[in-house]
Amino acid sequence: MIGAREEADVSSVPGATDTADARRRIPRTDDLLAEPRLAKAVEDLGRGLVRRAITAAQGRARAGEIDPEAVADEAVASLPATASSMREVLNATGVLVHTNLGRAPLSQAAVRAVRAAAGSTDVEFDLGEGGRARRGRGALAALAEALPEAGGVDGVHVVNNNAAALLLCALVLAPGREIVISRGELVEIGDSFRIPDLVTSTGARLREVGTTNRTHLSDYADAIGPDTGFVLKVHPSNFRVSGFTSQVPVARLAELGVPVVADIGSGLLRAHPRLPDEPDAASALADGAAVVTASADKLLGGPQAGLLFGDHELVRRLRRHPAARALRVDKLTLAALEATVRGPVPPVRRFLDTAPETLRARAERLAAMLVRRGVDAVAVSTTAAVGGGGAPGVELPSAAVSLPADYARTLRMSEPAVVGRLERGRCLLDLCAIATDADERLVEAVTRCTS
Numbered sequence: 001m002i003g004a005r006e007e008a009d010v011s012s013v014p015g016a017t018d019t020a021d022a023r024r025r026i027p028r029t030d031d032l033l034a035e036p037r038l039a040k041a042v043e044d045l046g047r048g049l050v051r052r053a054i055t056a057a058q059g060r061a062r063a064g065e066i067d068p069e070a071v072a073d074e075a076v077a078s079l080p081a082t083a084s085s086m087r088e089v090l091n092a093t094g095v096l097v098h099t100n101l102g103r104a105p106l107s108q109a110a111v112r113a114v115r116a117a118a119g120s121t122d123v124e125f126d127l128g129e130g131g132r133a134r135r136g137r138g139a140l141a142a143l144a145e146a147l148p149e150a151g152g153v154d155g156v157h158v159v160n161n162n163a164a165a166l167l168l169c170a171l172v173l174a175p176g177r178e179i180v181i182s183r184g185e186l187v188e189i190g191d192s193f194r195i196p197d198l199v200t201s202t203g204a205r206l207r208e209v210g211t212t213n214r215t216h217l218s219d220y221a222d223a224i225g226p227d228t229g230f231v232l233k234v235h236p237s238n239f240r241v242s243g244f245t246s247q248v249p250v251a252r253l254a255e256l257g258v259p260v261v262a263d264i265g266s267g268l269l270r271a272h273p274r275l276p277d278e279p280d281a282a283s284a285l286a287d288g289a290a291v292v293t294a295s296a297d298k299l300l301g302g303p304q305a306g307l308l309f310g311d312h313e314l315v316r317r318l319r320r321h322p323a324a325r326a327l328r329v330d331k332l333t334l335a336a337l338e339a340t341v342r343g344p345v346p347p348v349r350r351f352l353d354t355a356p357e358t359l360r361a362r363a364e365r366l367a368a369m370l371v372r373r374g375v376d377a378v379a380v381s382t383t384a385a386v387g388g389g390g391a392p393g394v395e396l397p398s399a400a401v402s403l404p405a406d407y408a409r410t411l412r413m414s415e416p417a418v419v420g421r422l423e424r425g426r427c428l429l430d431l432c433a434i435a436t437d438a439d440e441r442l443v444e445a446v447t448r449c450t451s
């Protein structure tokens, strides 16, 4: 029908007969939808997305950009890879945990677990008994085994993210009461998200103590009274104050006789040798924190989730609060989380443990391959960062393939998208957060930009 109307329009324009003839040869939508490759795509992607690709291809033919005979091929070529508009990205930014790029990439084990749980699954069902079971018990058990300091599954709870974990702590431990926090730990995490605003949105009040650079145990002690709900210890995960500074460690705060909630941020269960200043859950619990909160999609290397570890009675109250239902995680998250904790070392941890010489050797090899294909590429040594709220100031020696700056945009628009970083007029593709098995795809993507 669309074709017929177009015909009528153009044939009335004098001297447009060639164009009109070409337009008449543009295949009609129904015929294109019946073309085998596009019919298959309707099954995979749904009718709407395929129609959209067809309409765009017909439009290009009508504008004279492609031949009418090429419309089907063009429509097939422009079909999206999946029915979601989210695109795969190779993270060449040199930031290990990049919040804008979805933070930690899942391990293959976690991806398989997500697939298996995607249909109906026993997330909350006991197959042996044939009745209801504790939701996500596999993930809770995995975390409890990985962190014996939590004293079993009753000391573990999982919510939507670390922000949700803090919200729940405020709701349960400080309704209408005070949360005592150092002025040096009033942290904005990103995108205007501030921890003080988050916890006070529950109706709890903030009791700020000390100064930006120095807070002492006595500052806390002076502020504590009958109105105190808990002391909140926040890891300043994206900045560092240096010089004349002093903050009070969890072990000392625990002497104050009120619950201490420690937000460790990055989700390290135990101390990591490359990140000496990064707090970990095991130490915070051993130091006497009543509750430890963390993100699962930073250095733990798992899906977005908030982890809560701590005192069994407190965790039970957190779990039973009405808001817990609103903050709970879905089966896909639970599946990925369990597989991350039980499975092989997840990508983020492997990246963190890769020696800089290994990265440099890869960069040399990739640059040489690209030079052979006529690309102005050179291997360079770089400094990468943990990012995503973790280990501020820690510089990870890394290596990159350096390209002319105008590659940056073309690479971002390629499939898969490649996001590098611009530095001193060059586009750097840092390898620290690229899995070794993606090297060939990286080279292919750069080569395609040149053609």
Ligand SMILES: *Cc1c(COP(=O)(O)O)cnc(C)c1O
Pocket (backbone or CB within 6 Å): 161, 162, 163, 164, 189, 234, 235, 236, 237, 263, 264, 265, 266, 294, 295, 296, 305, 306, 388, 389, 390
């Ligand atoms: C990242 C971070 C948060 C926020 O965690 P989400 O999981 O993104 O909600 C809170 N506190 C600290 C210290 C962080 O580093």
